[in-house]
Structure formats: C-alpha cells, structure tokens
Amino acid sequence: MKVFLIGDRGTLGPPAAAALRSAGHEVADPRDQSMSGCDVVVSLAPPQPVGHAALAPGAWRRHDRHLAEGSHRLVDAARRAGVPRFVQCSSSVLYVDSGDDRIDEFTTIDLTQATEPFVIAEANAEQFGRDGGEHVVLRLGRVVGPTQHTAWMVRRARSGRPTGFGDPQSWIHLIHLEDAAAAVVAAVTAPPGTYNVGAEPTRRHDLAEQHALAGERRGPRFHSPLTHRLGGRRLEMLTRSQRVSSQRFGDRTGWHPAHPKLTPDWFDRALVDA
Structure with a gap:
C-alpha cells in the first residue's frame, strides 16, 4: 500500500515510517508528493511540549x-x-477517571478544553467514514522509550525530583515507542473503528519507580497536590486513573505489543537516543 504519512518528524514519525517500509508499504513524502494515488493517509499526533515548557502560556x-x-x-x-x-x-487520556474499573472504547469521554482537540480530530476522522471512506482512530497510551519526554523524566529522577503525578495506586496507560509504530502498521489494514492501543495497565507507582531506577535513584517521588492545581486542566488529564484495555485492537488485527508490561528495558536507550 502507498501511505501518506503526516507528522513524520515527530516522536512517532521516524519509527512509524521505518516500520511501514519494513512491512512492505511505500511511504509518500508529504513535502514533495501529493495524496493522489495513495491508499491511506496516516495522521500522527503532533509533538507535545516537554517539561516545564508545557506549563507556559500558549505552549499547547x-x-x-x-x-x-x-x-x-x-x-x-x-x-x-x-x-x-x-x-x-x-490519545487514551480522553477517558474519565475510572478508578480500578477497566476502560474500553465505549467508556465515557471527559470533554475539557485540554481534551477537546483530540475529540475534534477523532470526529473529523469519523466524518470521513460517514462520507464513504474507511476510518481508523488509534487511542494510544503515553509513549515511553527513546523519546524527549522519557529522557526528561529520567533526568528529573536522577536529580532527585518528582516524576509521578496523581494517586500512586491509580492506573496509567502506556505504550513503548516501537509498539506504537507497529500499531500504525496494523492500522492501515485494520477494520474501521476506534481502538485503544497500549501495554497492560500500569500503576503510577510502578512508572515512577522505573523512572527512579533509570535515574539511578531509590524510591519513586510524586508531585504534590499543589502542583496538580497549578497545572490546571492540562495536567489534570494526566492524573486520571485509566485502566485501559487494548484487547479489541489485538483481537481485530493480530497486533500484540512486543513490550506487554512496563519493565526496566523500556528505559535502556532513553537518554542515548532521545
């Protein structure tokens, strides 16, 4: 298939393009090729502000x-x-805080100023489907691996600063960068629909502990409730307990994460390749 890939310079772009080519697809260059003749357009999520810059006015x-x-x-x-x-x-951050309950694709979405752009993007894709095309939406977990965000977290942990947000026993939805790229490949032939995509749900305590280990520190550290309040809606959506299931995507496409559980090796190249 010929794939028109938008966002190839973002975090997911290079590994997604490489995975598509490895699977035998042709990847069109959006800078000098048109969509005409392409079999599918893939719109990757744009890069997000990293670190303290994410809290600056107008950063998003x-x-x-x-x-x-x-x-x-x-x-x-x-x-x-x-x-x-x-x-x-x-992104799967759209879902409401669901405590220990499992989240599937039919769980309620929490529409806020911070989540609205994702909801609009999904609605535009769904309209494409209603107009006669085929659409696929991937609600990815937070991407971890050799990324700028992961590197920033590890550096914070190394300096003894907190990396955890929310209740340490609440759940967070993660996906390794390599598995996110493989999910893009699966999406170009997946049955139309909306899918959660990620590893097995992880406790926030475990993520913060892995940050500490990668930073050669002992014990996870969490931000105070004051930090949550100062971060507003944008930070609030990152503190929700979201025990997200990706079973539907696996059942319908055969995709399964090569990194099914959060382990120390997720951070092996975080500071080297980011």
Whole structure:
C-alpha cells in the first residue's frame, strides 16, 4: 500500500515510517508528493511540549491547532484526492477517571478544553467514514522509550525530583515507542473503528519507580497536590486513573505489543537516543 504519512518528524514519525517500509508499504513524502494515488493517509499526533515548557502560556496552541484544524484540512484533502482510508492517531487520556474499573472504547469521554482537540480530530476522522471512506482512530497510551519526554523524566529522577503525578495506586496507560509504530502498521489494514492501543495497565507507582531506577535513584517521588492545581486542566488529564484495555485492537488485527508490561528495558536507550 502507498501511505501518506503526516507528522513524520515527530516522536512517532521516524519509527512509524521505518516500520511501514519494513512491512512492505511505500511511504509518500508529504513535502514533495501529493495524496493522489495513495491508499491511506496516516495522521500522527503532533509533538507535545516537554517539561516545564508545557506549563507556559500558549505552549499547547500549536499542538491543539494541528489536531483540531489540521485534521479537518487533511480529511478534506484526502476526500478530494480519492484516498479510501484515513488513520488518525489520538490519545487514551480522553477517558474519565475510572478508578480500578477497566476502560474500553465505549467508556465515557471527559470533554475539557485540554481534551477537546483530540475529540475534534477523532470526529473529523469519523466524518470521513460517514462520507464513504474507511476510518481508523488509534487511542494510544503515553509513549515511553527513546523519546524527549522519557529522557526528561529520567533526568528529573536522577536529580532527585518528582516524576509521578496523581494517586500512586491509580492506573496509567502506556505504550513503548516501537509498539506504537507497529500499531500504525496494523492500522492501515485494520477494520474501521476506534481502538485503544497500549501495554497492560500500569500503576503510577510502578512508572515512577522505573523512572527512579533509570535515574539511578531509590524510591519513586510524586508531585504534590499543589502542583496538580497549578497545572490546571492540562495536567489534570494526566492524573486520571485509566485502566485501559487494548484487547479489541489485538483481537481485530493480530497486533500484540512486543513490550506487554512496563519493565526496566523500556528505559535502556532513553537518554542515548532521545
């Protein structure tokens, strides 16, 4: 298949492009090729601000505009070019705080100013489906591995600073970068629909502990409730307990994570390759 990949310079872009080529797909360069003749458009989530920069006024404006407005333009362009399939990468942070309950694709979405751009991007993809095309939405867990965000967390842990957010016993949905790239490959032929994609749910305590180990420190450290309040809605959505199941995607596509559980090896190259 010929894949028109948008966002190839972001965190997920290079490994997704490499995985697509390895699977035998042709990856079109959006900078000098048109969508015409492509079999699928894949819109990756835009890069997110990292570290303290994420709390600065207007830090998320470009990210949100790319999701909300950019997805609309991409869907319209794909429709006019006659592309039969559209894949939108989204995030599982959309779900409400569900405590210890399992979350599937039918769990309630919490619409806030922070989650709205993801919801709009998904709605644009769904409209593509209603207009006669095929659409796939991937609600990815937080990407961990050789990424700027993971490297920042490990450096914080190494300096003795907190990396954990929310209740240490609550759940967080994660995915290794390599598995996220493999999920993009599976999405280009997946049955149309919306899917959660990630590893087995992880306790926040365990994630913070792995940060500490990677930073050669002992014991996880968590931010205070004051930090949560100062971070507003944008930070609040990162503290929700989300015990997300990705079974539907695995059952329908045969995709299974090569990194099914959070382990120390997720951080082996975090500071080297990020």
